[in-house]
Amino acid sequence: MTMPVAKVEFWYEFASTYSYLSAMRIEAAAKAAGVEVLWKPFLLGPIFFAQGWTTSPFNIYPAKGRYMVREMERLTAARGLPFKMPTPFPQNSLLAARIAIIAHEEGWGIPFSKCVYAAEFGEGASISDADSLGGILRDLGQDPARVIALTGQAETKERLKQRNEEAQELGIFGAPSFLAGSELFWGDDRLEQALSFAKQG
Amino acid sequence: MTMPVAKVEFWYEFASTYSYLSAMRIEAAAKAAGVEVLWKPFLLGPIFFAQGWTTSPFNIYPAKGRYMVREMERLTAARGLPFKMPTPFPQNSLLAARIAIIAHEEGWGIPFSKCVYAAEFGEGASISDADSLGGILRDLGQDPARVIALTGQAETKERLKQRNEEAQELGIFGAPSFLAGSELFWGDDRLEQALSFAKQG
Numbered sequence: 176m177t178m179p180v181a182k183v184e185f186w187y188e189f190a191s192t193y194s195y196l197s198a199m200r201i202e203a204a205a206k207a208a209g210v211e212v213l214w215k216p217f218l219l220g221p222i223f224f225a226q227g228w229t230t231s232p233f234n235i236y237p238a239k240g241r242y243m244v245r246e247m248e249r250l251t252a253a254r255g256l257p258f259k260m261p262t263p264f265p266q267n268s269l270l271a272a273r274i275a276i277i278a279h280e281e282g283w284g285i286p287f288s289k290c291v292y293a294a295e296f297g298e299g300a301s302i303s304d305a306d307s308l309g310g311i312l313r314d315l316g317q318d319p320a321r322v323i324a325l326t327g328q329a330e331t332k333e334r335l336k337q338r339n340e341e342a343q344e345l346g347i348f349g350a351p352s353f354l355a356g357s358e359l360f361w362g363d364d365r366l367e368q369a370l371s372f373a374k375q376g
Numbered sequence: 377m378t379m380p381v382a383k384v385e386f387w388y389e390f391a392s393t394y395s396y397l398s399a400m401r402i403e404a405a406a407k408a409a410g411v412e413v414l415w416k417p418f419l420l421g422p423i424f425f426a427q428g429w430t431t432s433p434f435n436i437y438p439a440k441g442r443y444m445v446r447e448m449e450r451l452t453a454a455r456g457l458p459f460k461m462p463t464p465f466p467q468n469s470l471l472a473a474r475i476a477i478i479a480h481e482e483g484w485g486i487p488f489s490k491c492v493y494a495a496e497f498g499e500g501a502s503i504s505d506a507d508s509l510g511g512i513l514r515d516l517g518q519d520p521a522r523v524i525a526l527t528g529q530a531e532t533k534e535r536l537k538q539r540n541e542e543a544q545e546l547g548i549f550g551a552p553s554f555l556a557g558s559e560l561f562w563g564d565d566r567l568e569q570a571l572s573f574a575k576q577g
Contacts, residue, residue: 226437236427238549242562249559249569348439358450361443364565368450 181210181355181373186342187288188219188350189272189302190231190265192247195292196363197351199256202285208370214284216275217342218268218335219350225343231265247296250363259299266295267303273326274308276335278317286315382411382556382574387543388489389420389551390473390503391432391466393448396493397564398552400457403486409571415485417476418543419469419536420551426544432466448497451564460500467496468504474527475509477536479518487516 185201187194205212223232233240244260251258271291278284290311294300301307309319325331342352346359353360353369360369386402388395406413424433434441445461452459472492479485491512495501502508510520526532543553547560554561554570561570 236549238547241547242549242560245560246562346439346442348437348443359443359446361447 181208182213183210183369183373184213184215184354186215186217186345186347186350186352186354188217189268189275189288189291189295191219191350192233192243192260192296193363194351195296196247196250196254196256197366198289198292200254201366204366205370208374210370210373214275214279214288215338215342216272216279216284216288217338217347217350218272220268221339222343222348226348234264257293257297259297261295261299261301266301270305270323270326271302271308273331273335274312274322276331276338277322277325283315283317287311287317290314382409382571383414384411384570384574385414385416385555387416387418387546387548387551387553387555389418390469390476390489390492390496392420392551393434393444393461393497394564395552396497397448397451397455397457398567399490399493401455402567405567406571409575411571411574415476415480415489416539416543417473417480417485417489417536418539418548418551419473421469422540423544423549427549435465458494458498460498462496462500462502467502471506471524471527472503472509474532474536475513475523477532477539478523478526484516484518488512488518491515 183205185197187198201212223229228235231240233243247258247260275284275288275291278287291302291308294307294311295302302311305319305323309323312319312322345352345354347361349361351361351363351366353366355369355373358369358372360366360372384406386398388399402413424430429436432441434444448459448461476485476489476492479488492503492509495508495512496503503512506520506524510524513520513523546553546555548562550562552562552564552567554567556570556574559570559573561567561573
């Protein structure tokens, strides 16, 4: 007889600064808590668009955007993480998300995702096109031509679309979000609560 | 020779659910940290209006609103606080804010503010008019007729207006917000960081 394993779904968007924070610490935090993590890359763009936003709320509401950058400076400094905002912000995350869908199926989704975040928010690099993502793929021992070709297939596109629809059905409206059972937790600062809830539930 | 006292400004809006959480714990948290708190009631309405919102973002974005209510249920349960949403939400907080401006000058601003939050989010009661606020004033030993008359004076209105302008100049875009020196912290979950920053700064 085996005990059911406590699980948390980690819903993340590559263009999201706060998702960077969680991607860099969720493995260690979940291991310490004895919780399994399912990584769920998705796109916030369609969700924002459905509520009338055509760019990041951090651009639409400048005071919020300035605050976010200052807070990211504080939090990354406290955690010993590098931080540099990419230009433009937000980066177009469509291709990275399609690659992540493939990568998680093939077993290299976590290092890929962390490398994308490290480039984008650690170095301020572009992560929006095949050129910039190609370097990351090569570093991970993947053939960029093979992977980029897979992102163009209808099946990959459809799976990301379904993922985004699932996000919307779950009531997800921001990233990172954590799902423990049917309980939703929003924000890097809610990771501990989500892990704790997963253990109790 | 005396040491300068570490200070945090607590910017709160009576219509804000998360401000309720902070109002109920900031005295104890600040005392434990050795930090002095300056209570700054203000109105989010003009700030929201300036960015095109005519009601709470929790109403404009229903997924966010549903999440907020669920999270408030979780957080209040964990902290042993009662919780009931008032109808309508948000409550019109103009009169309560004007009273709070007077109350803080006269030395009863903290108990008044906590009583307003306890009624509004602990019992789901209205806090929008002179009738509902009159009961709170009486409980605090204040003469409702005297206080309500003061809220109608041009000077009181002007001071709240100036307070709101100050909030906007400080880059405040939500409540609760905490100001430690020139560092802004947004959200009840940032109270500890703000207190810690105030001590170091």
